[in-house]
Amino acid sequence: MSGAQDDRLNVHGLTLAFGTRVILRELSFSVRRGSIFAIMGGSGCGKSTVLRAIIGLLRPAAGTILVDGEDYWAATEAHRTEISRRFGVLFQNGALWTSMTVAENVVLPLQMFTQLDSASIDALARLKLSLVGLGAAGERMPSELSGGMRKRAGLARALALDPDILLFDEPSAGLDPITSKRLDDLILELRDGLGATIVVVSHELPSLFAICDDGVFLDAETRTAIAHGSPGALREGCDHPTVRAFMTRARPEQLTAMEDPHGRR
Amino acid sequence: MVLHLTGDWIAQETGLRDAATVQRVIAEAGGAARLRFETGELGRWDSALVAFLHALRRAGAATAEPAMELDDTGLPEAARRLLALAAEAGPSAATPAAPNGDPLLTRVGRRSIANWAGAVAAVALIGETVLRSLAALLGRRVWTRGVDVLQSMREAGAGALGIVAIVNALVGGILAFVGAVQLRRFGAEIFVADLVGIAMVREMAVMMTAIVLAGRTGGAYAAQLATMQGNEEIDALKALGIPVFDYLVLPRIIALVAMLPLLYLYACVVGLLGGLVVSASVLDLTTTAYIEETRRAIAGTQFALGLAKSVAFGALVALAGCHIGLRAGRSAADVGRAATSAVVAGIIGVIALDAVFAVCANALGI
Ligand SMILES: Nc1ncnc2c1ncn2[C@@H]1O[C@H](COP(=O)(O)OP(=O)(O)OP(=O)(O)O)[C@@H](O)[C@H]1O
Ligand SMILES: [Mg+2]
Numbered sequence: 001m002s003g004a005q006d007d008r009l010n011v012h013g014l015t016l017a018f019g020t021r022v023i024l025r026e027l028s029f030s031v032r033r034g035s036i037f038a039i040m041g042g043s044g045c046g047k048s049t050v051l052r053a054i055i056g057l058l059r060p061a062a063g064t065i066l067v068d069g070e071d072y073w074a075a076t077e078a079h080r081t082e083i084s085r086r087f088g089v090l091f092q093n094g095a096l097w098t099s100m101t102v103a104e105n106v107v108l109p110l111q112m113f114t115q116l117d118s119a120s121i122d123a124l125a126r127l128k129l130s131l132v133g134l135g136a137a138g139e140r141m142p143s144e145l146s147g148g149m150r151k152r153a154g155l156a157r158a159l160a161l162d163p164d165i166l167l168f169d170e171p172s173a174g175l176d177p178i179t180s181k182r183l184d185d186l187i188l189e190l191r192d193g194l195g196a197t198i199v200v201v202s203h204e205l206p207s208l209f210a211i212c213d214d215g216v217f218l219d220a221e222t223r224t225a226i227a228h229g230s231p232g233a234l235r236e237g238c239d240h241p242t243v244r245a246f247m248t249r250a251r252p253e254q255l256t257a258m259e260d261p262h263g264r265r
Numbered sequence: 266m267v268l269h270l271t272g273d274w275i276a277q278e279t280g281l282r283d284a285a286t287v288q289r290v291i292a293e294a295g296g297a298a299r300l301r302f303e304t305g306e307l308g309r310w311d312s313a314l315v316a317f318l319h320a321l322r323r324a325g326a327a328t329a330e331p332a333m334e335l336d337d338t339g340l341p342e343a344a345r346r347l348l349a350l351a352a353e354a355g356p357s358a359a360t361p362a363a364p365n366g367d368p369l370l371t372r373v374g375r376r377s378i379a380n381w382a383g384a385v386a387a388v389a390l391i392g393e394t395v396l397r398s399l400a401a402l403l404g405r406r407v408w409t410r411g412v413d414v415l416q417s418m419r420e421a422g423a424g425a426l427g428i429v430a431i432v433n434a435l436v437g438g439i440l441a442f443v444g445a446v447q448l449r450r451f452g453a454e455i456f457v458a459d460l461v462g463i464a465m466v467r468e469m470a471v472m473m474t475a476i477v478l479a480g481r482t483g484g485a486y487a488a489q490l491a492t493m494q495g496n497e498e499i500d501a502l503k504a505l506g507i508p509v510f511d512y513l514v515l516p517r518i519i520a521l522v523a524m525l526p527l528l529y530l531y532a533c534v535v536g537l538l539g540g541l542v543v544s545a546s547v548l549d550l551t552t553t554a555y556i557e558e559t560r561r562a563i564a565g566t567q568f569a570l571g572l573a574k575s576v577a578f579g580a581l582v583a584l585a586g587c588h589i590g591l592r593a594g595r596s597a598a599d600v601g602r603a604a605t606s607a608v609v610a611g612i613i614g615v616i617a618l619d620a621v622f623a624v625c626a627n628a629l630g631i
Contacts, residue, residue: 001437025269052500055504057500058502058505081506081508082506084504084505084506085505085506087504089501089504089505091497091500091501091504093288093496093497095497095498095500095501096498096501097493097501097502098492098493098496098498099489108507109505109507111410112408112505113506157501167595263377
């Protein structure tokens with residue numbers, strides 16, 4: 001464990017709820033500078049919801065989120081917006097602006113937040129699109145893209161402003177193994193080359209093991225984190241049946257049945 | 266206790282066993298701790314059988330006293346596996362839905378709070394409009410893009426020329442016709458020009474144009490913003506720190522506030538022309554006399570009143586559309602509802618505001 005100085009994100013005692021329906025409670029984890037942090041857990045356990053709280057779309061019912069040591073939700077709205085500029089966000093469904101072309105989607109943040117001339121903005125946007133393998137699709141509308149392409153376009157938009165905290169919701173879902181591998185390489189490159197800190201929500205075990213060096217495992221039943229650590233370490237050393245099942249791609253009761261031949265069901 | 270399962274269990278053909286059957290089985294089991302199955306005579310089966318077993322197990326665990334367990338060894342292998350899968354839905358799926366049988370008072374209270382919140386949000390939006398417009402006028406940084414304003418202007422203004430022309434020409438013509446029939450009885454045909462001129466310039470042109478835009482543009486605004494809401498496009502803007510108001514709402518308000526006065530003037534011309542054509546054909550009037558009489562009848566103040574109204578109506582229609590769109594839910598049905606209520610709110614708002622203008626103009630003696 002390194003000192004709190006090195007934490008870019010620090011989530012403490014976080015409780016998230018939609019109305020009266022509590023999704024997660026008492027969640028704590030911290031993301032070190034320069035790490036690739038995995039948020040894992042079964043479908044519907046609240047991974048995307050955690051991201052929404054971090055990027056300012058859902059006010060937590062309790063708990064704090066520190067971004068570089070500043071209390072995010074205690075800040076004024078204007079200051080929160082300032083802090084959000086450090087984030088690059090990929091939404092689970094891409095969330096592209098459907099009335100603009102793919103290239104315009106990447107251009108808009110640059111137009112809004114930089115003083116660059118339009119030629120440089122275009123060049124930057126083309127670069128980001130080529131990074132995700134969409135160099136040729138810039139003039140298409142989002143509705144003309146496949147699901148995986150939309151995801152990659154969303155990724156290019158998240159990278160537009162070169163933010164140093166990247167939050168990706170299932171970046172490789174719906175991608176073929178080759179593109180998925182390219183994306184893993186891109187994520188590693190962003191961390192090693194640009195020094196970004198990256199939080200990924202992912203179910204893709206190979207990519208989790210390949211790139212993530214820290215993480216947290218959420219559980220829908222207990223509604224909180226049941227394990228902390230990198231996916232690799234969790235696979236080797238975690239005893240919790242749900243985590244074991246997730247990491248070895250088994251059904252939990254099969255696992256208990258394997259260990260305990262006289263299953264108690 | 267052994268349950269004999271016989272015959273075919275095909276959902277499409279034999280239907281599902283209902284809850285009463287399940288309860289009867291439980292009752293007949295009479296507190297037996299285990300229920301076994303005998304399937305020697307079981308015919309073809311599909312989900313119907315699995316659904317029955319699933320219901321039986323849930324009822325056995327919940328209602329039987331003591332809880333009854335199913336011994337699935339007698340079942341076909343495939344049915345057993347499906348049943349095991351169905352069991353894993355787990356407790357998260359069984360999260361209780363919000364109760365809908367609240368007492369009347371609770372529902373009234375909840376509805377009032379929601380309405381109050383809606384009203385507060387509407388006022389907040391108006392306030393924000395004023396503040397941001399002032400900021401823009403004072404040269405502060407506003408995140409509105411010129412291209413968006415121009416785009417909205419083209420859609421709301423140029424795109425509406427056709428329908429505004431048709432509606433207002435017809436209204437002018439109808440006024441002339443009604444006036445002609447009545448005024449001819451008094452031999453005052455020439456005053457048809459006054460009637461059409463004053464009615465169009467003061468009331469009808471601006472009101473008709475605003476109603477057309479409420480249906481055409483206000484509804485579209487609500488639908489656009491509600492769809493963006495559903496696609497998380499608005500969330501993406503917020504996450505980037507682009508102010509939703511400046512980027513989405515302000516261009517639309519500016520467009521309508523700028524375009525409605527222009528459309529109003531255009532509507533006046535078309536409406537007066539419509540009146541002229543009808544009068545010239547049903548009455549014994551020369552075109553010159555008609556135009557001369559119209560010019561005498563309508564003064565500059567009438568136009569000023571109409572222009573003032575058009576600015577107010579433009580702001581109202583745009584605000585209603587944007588407000589309703591931004592507060593809409595995230596489903597397809599919500600988009601439809603948002604569009605409908607934006608149109609309704611726009612039309613009612615325009616007519617009500619027109620009445621307020623009429624009273625004020627009367628008090629001021631305009
Ligand atoms: N707007 C909402 N209102 C009410 N409940 C919601 C809303 N959005 C999500 N939920 C609930 O919150 C829980 C967590 O949702 P979330 O989208 O965070 O899951 P997730 O972990 O990202 O799942 P997945 O891996 O399938 O994307 C779910 O049970 C879902 O039903
Ligand atoms: Mg999700």
